[in-house]
Amino acid sequence: MGGASVVIVGAGPRGTSVMERLLAQFAALRATAQGADRTLDIHLVDPFPPGPGHVWRTGQSRLYLMNTQAFFPTLVPDQGVEAPPLAGCSFEQWRRAQRTAPDATLSLADRTELAALAATGFPSRALYGRYLSWCFAQLLQAKPDGVTLTHHATVAKRVARGQGNGGFDVVLQDGGRLPADSVVLALGHVESKLSPTQRELHDQARTHGLSYFPPAVPNDVDWDLIPAGENVLVRGMGLNFFDVLGQLTEGRGGRFEPTGRGAGDALAYLPSGAEPVIVGASRRGTPYRGKAELASYYPASVELRFLTxxxxxxxxxxxxxxxxxxxxxxxxxxxxxxxxxxxxxSGAVPAGxxxxxxxxxxxxxxxxxxxxxxxxxxxxxxxxAVGQRLDLPxxxxxxxxxxxxxxETHRFSSQAQLDAAVLEYLSDDxxxxxxxxxxxxxxxxxxxxxxxxxxxxxxxxxxxxxxxxxxxxxxxxxxxxxxxxSGPPALRMEQLAALVRAGVVHFAGPDPVFRIEHGVFSVSSPWVAGHPWASRHLVEALAPANTVNGSDSVLLNSLLEDGLVRPRVMLAADGEAVVTSGMDVSGPPYQPLDGAGTPVPGLYVLGLQLSSVQWGTAIAAQANAEYRSGFRTVLDADAIAAAILARH
Structure with missing residues (x-):
């Protein structure tokens, strides 16, 4: 028994979760006779602050909302683990405590938001970042004897096998090197290469002097580059679409006011005059459906009786x-x-x-x-009755x-007809x-x-x-x-409906086709008659692609070149080998398989790069989760921490 050194690459929520589990398990180990003299050195490598990391930075716009309600997330486990947490709590517990006894680190904007935020409300990402910062600070104060914790505000460029000592050397962008017995890759979103279609649009845009905004974390984008009054085409109407809308409307001084009318028509938008004309486009032709207003994450009236x-x-x-x-x-x-x-x-269902x-x-x-x-x-x-039947497609x-x-050859004979149809959908939803x-x-x-x-x-x-x-x-x-x-809060659907009524937002129609014609971007739909929309600006309202083989990350590419990781290959139904998006890994605790297909001792993976063995990789555990998958992130972090401490 002796000391162990761990480098966690990525200090956002997942990396912090691994740190929390290491501290909790190490404290339990130190309390035993066998572990009393052990030491643990933890190094966090991330250019962004530990806890929030890149995505949940505390200084970002309050218009960027979480996609879960305040009662949902927790960094600190409340079930499924043996070692109890040393500090911290769920976001909801933190929210309640901060309303009565605010922490000194809270900004005026944090306090204002907390004053209005209910358990069923959707926090801003900035406020969630403040919670993550607080959790990290609490854990730092509670770290047990024998632990040192160092944050390196830089980027890891390479993880190489150690020379003769086992373990690894982590090479940093600032020139430093960190020897480590174990390394955890908690990378989150990393830079990605553009798809062939995106690359073509990007290159042509440069030729014609157009503005092309590739997939990105919304807070990384300079939205001021899109001028007022001009058309802007937005491809994708998932969650990032609503982030774009917020920055180009409320973020420019526009405001929403209650109309006094019912749901679906509850808001009116008062433009500031600084907005562009926004044209949304997606395969469906409509945004994601909004979330139901519920007091719980899953409806209380819904019980799975078959899929158990x-x-x-x-x-x-x-x-x-x-x-x-x-x-x-x-x-x-x-x-x-x-x-x-x-x-x-409604009387739509007869007795019996x-x-x-x-x-x-x-x-x-x-x-x-x-x-x-x-x-x-x-x-x-x-x-x-026909109109009352469930029609899933x-x-x-x-x-x-x-x-x-x-x-006629189109479902919609005019742009106005299409916009009216989408507005009806938004209001109904x-x-x-x-x-x-x-x-x-x-x-x-x-x-x-x-x-x-x-x-x-x-x-x-x-x-x-x-x-x-x-x-x-x-x-x-x-x-x-x-x-x-997986849609936005219902409020966002109300706001989008108001923007359509105000003439600020229009839609391109389903199955859109994007081109550069006559020196500008254009988008048309086979569903809609009339001329294509044209613009000098195109925004990809998507997160960067999560593909190991298509990454632009220096670290991931060096890991591939060194043979420490490889993408997972699966056989399709026709027997064809398909390279999937995520890493090839062992079972939990997830260790990447090297070029020869052997798990790499001491190297672990958590998060997005597990996309080929997990369906959906949550950024946080669910507090009081009803299903095992709700606290899977904690279970994975706990298994990694146990494996690290068992090696030394």
């Missing part, structure tokens, strides 16, 4: 998504929808329907899927319900969000979201085949459920 962890445990390690998993989740989604429709007072539906849903579980589907169709067709592609009129537990569509989406948590555990436990992972789960379901269940 017990049911999946019986499938073994050869589960297929389409064959084994989706039929169960589909049943839960149907029940969530129609049971909500029955109790919301739910009993018959329950019988149908419990049939066909022996694999007779066709008979089950036929019975369901007959039952719903006989008792539920229609939820994902809402503009497809607009038919092509006889004699916002109204549904504010109905919360009473809205059948939002409860169906709630079931999908809960099912996603169960599936994440199945994937992390290696319980799904590679063919199904690539061709089914990530082939169609991922994009489907992301657009429904």
């Amino acid at each position: 962890e017990d049911a999946l445990a019986g499938l073994g390690a050869t589960a297929g998504f389409d064959h084994d998993i989706w039929p169960l989740l589909h049943r839960d989604t149907l029940w969530a929808y129609y049971s909500t429709l029955a109790r919301n007072g 329907f739910l009993g018959e539906l329950d019988e149908v849903l419990h049939s066909g579980l022996d694999g007779d899927g066709l008979a089950w589907a036929d019975r369901l169709s007959s039952l719903v067709g006989a008792h539920i 229609g939820l994902a592609r809402p503009l497809s319900r607009y038919p092509i009129r006889p004699g 916002a109204a549904g969000s504010f109905r919360g537990e009473a809205d059948p569509v939002k409860m169906a989406i709630g079931a999908l979201n809960a099912g996603r948590a169960v599936i994440k555990s199945l994937v992390a436990d290696d319980g799904i085949t590679a063919e199904s992972w690539m061709g089914e789960l990530r082939g169609w379901f991922e994009a489907f459920v992301e657009g429904l269940a």
Whole structure:
């Protein structure tokens, strides 16, 4: 027994989580006779402050919101681990404490936000960063005897195997070198190469003197480069889209005011005159759906009766998504929808329907899927009006319900008609969000979201085949459920509707085609008649691509060149070898496999680079999580800490 040295590359939430687990486990070890004389040197390498790291910097705009409510995240574990935390608490506990006894480090903006923030509200990323800073400071104060902790405000360029001493040498951009027994890669978002299409637009833009904004962390972008009054094309209408909107509207002095009317039309936008004309474009043609207003992360009225962890445990390690998993989740989604429709007072569900539906849903579980589907169709067709039936494909592609009129070649004959259709979608979706537990569509989406948590555990436990992972789960379901269940707060949908009514935002239509024509960017849609939108400015409203092989990170590329890591290769259904986005790693604690396919002793990975073995890599654990996947980040950090301390 002796000393150990650890370098954690990346000091954002995941790297801080590993540090927290190391401190907690080391304290427990020091309390034993065998560990009383041990020492531990921890080095954090990150050019940004420990805790917030890059994404959660405390000085960023308050218009950048988290995508989870205040009651959700925690850096400090509340279940699933043996060693209790030495300091810190959940974000919600911190929020309540700071409202009554504010920490001296809080800014006026922090205090103002906290005064108005409820447990069900969506904090700004800056405020979450302040929480992470506070947690780090608390952990620093509570570190046990025998621990030294050093932050190196620089970039790690290379992790090389140690010369003759085992372990590693971590080479820093500032010229320093850190010898280490163990290294943890908690890199988060790293620089990425542009896709071929993006590269072509980027290069042509330079030729024509246009402004091309590649995928980026929104807080890294200088939004002042987009001039007032000019068109700006924005590709992507997921979460980053709303970040772009905020900076180009409220961020330029515009403001929203209540109208006194109902949900879906609750806000009016008063322009400042400094806004550009914003044109949103995405494959669906509409933004992600907004989150329901709920008092809990998963709806209280939704219970998974079919897609349970017990049911999946019986499938073994050869589960297929389409064959084994989706039929169960589909049943839960149907029940969530129609049971909500029955109790919301609309009168759309006749007496006795739910009993018959329950019988149908419990049939066909022996694999007779066709008979089950036929019975369901007959039952719903006989008792539920067409406009009240659950249409899952229609939820994902809402503009497809607009038919092509006889004699026309487009679904939308004008830009005004398209904008009106999207505005109707936004207003309806916002109204549904504010109905919360009473809205059948939002409860169906709630079931999908809960099912996603169960599936994440199945994937992390290696319980799904590679063919199904690539061709089914990530082939169609991922994009489907992301657009429904990973959207912004309902407030953002209300604000976007107000921006459309004010003429500040327009839409390009589904399946957009981007080009550079006549020296400017253009975007058109086969769904919409009329001239393409043209602009000198194009924003990619996307996060940088998370691909190990497509990274622009000096560190990741050196790891690949040195043979310390490799991307994971999977076999598709046709037998073709496919290079996936993430690293090839062992089981937990995740160690990268080297060029020969051997786990690298003492080297560990946590976070985004695990995208080929985990479906969805959370930035934080969920406080009081209902599902195991909700505290997976903590479990992974805990396993890494245990492996590090067991080596010495």
